[in-house]
Amino acid sequence: MTEQLQTVMEHIQAADAIVIGASNGLSISEGIHIFAENEDFARHFGEFRAQHGFRCIIQGCFHPYPSEAQKWAFFSRMHQYFLRDKAPSQVMQDLYDLVKDKNHFVLTSNIDAHFHLAGFDPSRLFEIEGNCRSMQCAVACHDRLYPGDDVLSELAQSVQDGKIPEELLPKCPECGGPMKVHIEIDRLFLKGSEWNERKRGFSDFIERVSGKKIVFLELGVGARNQLIKAPLMRIAECEPNASYICFNRGAEVYIPREIESKAIGVDGDIAQALRQLAAMLPA
Ligand SMILES: [Zn+2]
Structure with a gap:
């Protein structure tokens, strides 16, 4: 892998722009697996499993909670779990170090805010x-997102018997109804002005760097992913000076023939690959 990573590093250092596309596999390399019924889930969400029967974090996100008090108990715990240390993992630090001095943009479906x-x-x-x-x-009655760190931290501290006290439940300032965390679990996920601004930010970025040396770093995105992988590969295919680096494991390192000539598949542990790349950065 080392020789291959040296080539990857040469691409990164010569890049005019870097586009990161990241999905679940990047989180897994940090030790967070939202689809897995594992020890970590049992340790951090055991009582939710006992109470509601779901077996992993993603099921907890989609679970039809019998009450708002129970819903917020889970989502505040999830917030605490994702952001509990308030410090980035080595994986994310290495990734940031690799691109921070370059013009870059990130496209991700990860909900952990890492x-x-x-x-x-x-x-x-x-x-x-x-x-x-x-x-x-919760019903997207108006177009506004609210920062939730303080509220969710407070809620996480107040859980009793799997419930949040009624008086602490977040209420919509406009309609007075329930709120929810802004993750896409149903068709009421707010794709409002802020979401669209970010979406436009991405297309503006691509427009600005078109024709330049663009390096795509695809991290832990499934082979058949249509949300991130397919669109990024289409852009890479059209861009004459693009290179496409796909970090994944085994059969998930999928590179279609159309971009074969400008792609590198890095097969193995993403955390290790990023560690090695970051170690090649000039001090
Ligand atoms: Zn409302």
Whole structure:
């Protein structure tokens, strides 16, 4: 892998622009697996499993909670779990170090807000499916996102018997109804002005850097992913000076024939690959 990573590093250092496309596999390399029924889930969400029967974080996100008090108990715990240390993982630090001095943009479906935590500028970040730290009206009665860190931290401290006390439940300032965390779990996910601004930020970025040396870093995105992988590969295919680096494991390192000539597949542990790349940075 080392020789291949040296080539990747040469591409990164010569790049005029870097586009990061990241999905679940990047979180897994940090030790967070929202689809897994594992020890970590049992340790941090065991009582929710006992109470509601779901077996992983993503099921907890989609669970039809019998009450708002129970819903917020879970979402505040999830917020605490994702952001509990308030420090970025080595994986995210390495990724940030690799691109921070370059013109870059991030496209991700990860909801853990770990790009924020690592220091990425929110204006260079499009979290397509939202994140665990923002809130919206549950029925999207108005177009506004609310910062949720303080509220969610307070809620997480107040859980008793799997419930939040009624008087602490977040209420929509406009309609007085329930709120929810801004992650895409149903069709009421708010794709409002802020979401569209980020979406436009991405297309503006691509327009500005078109024709230049663009390096795509695809991190832990499934082979058949249509949300991130397919659109990024289409852009790379059209861009004459693009290179496309796909970090994943085994069969998930998928590179279609159309971009074969400008692509590198890095097969293996993403955390290790990023560690090695970051170690090649000039001190
Ligand atoms: Zn409302």
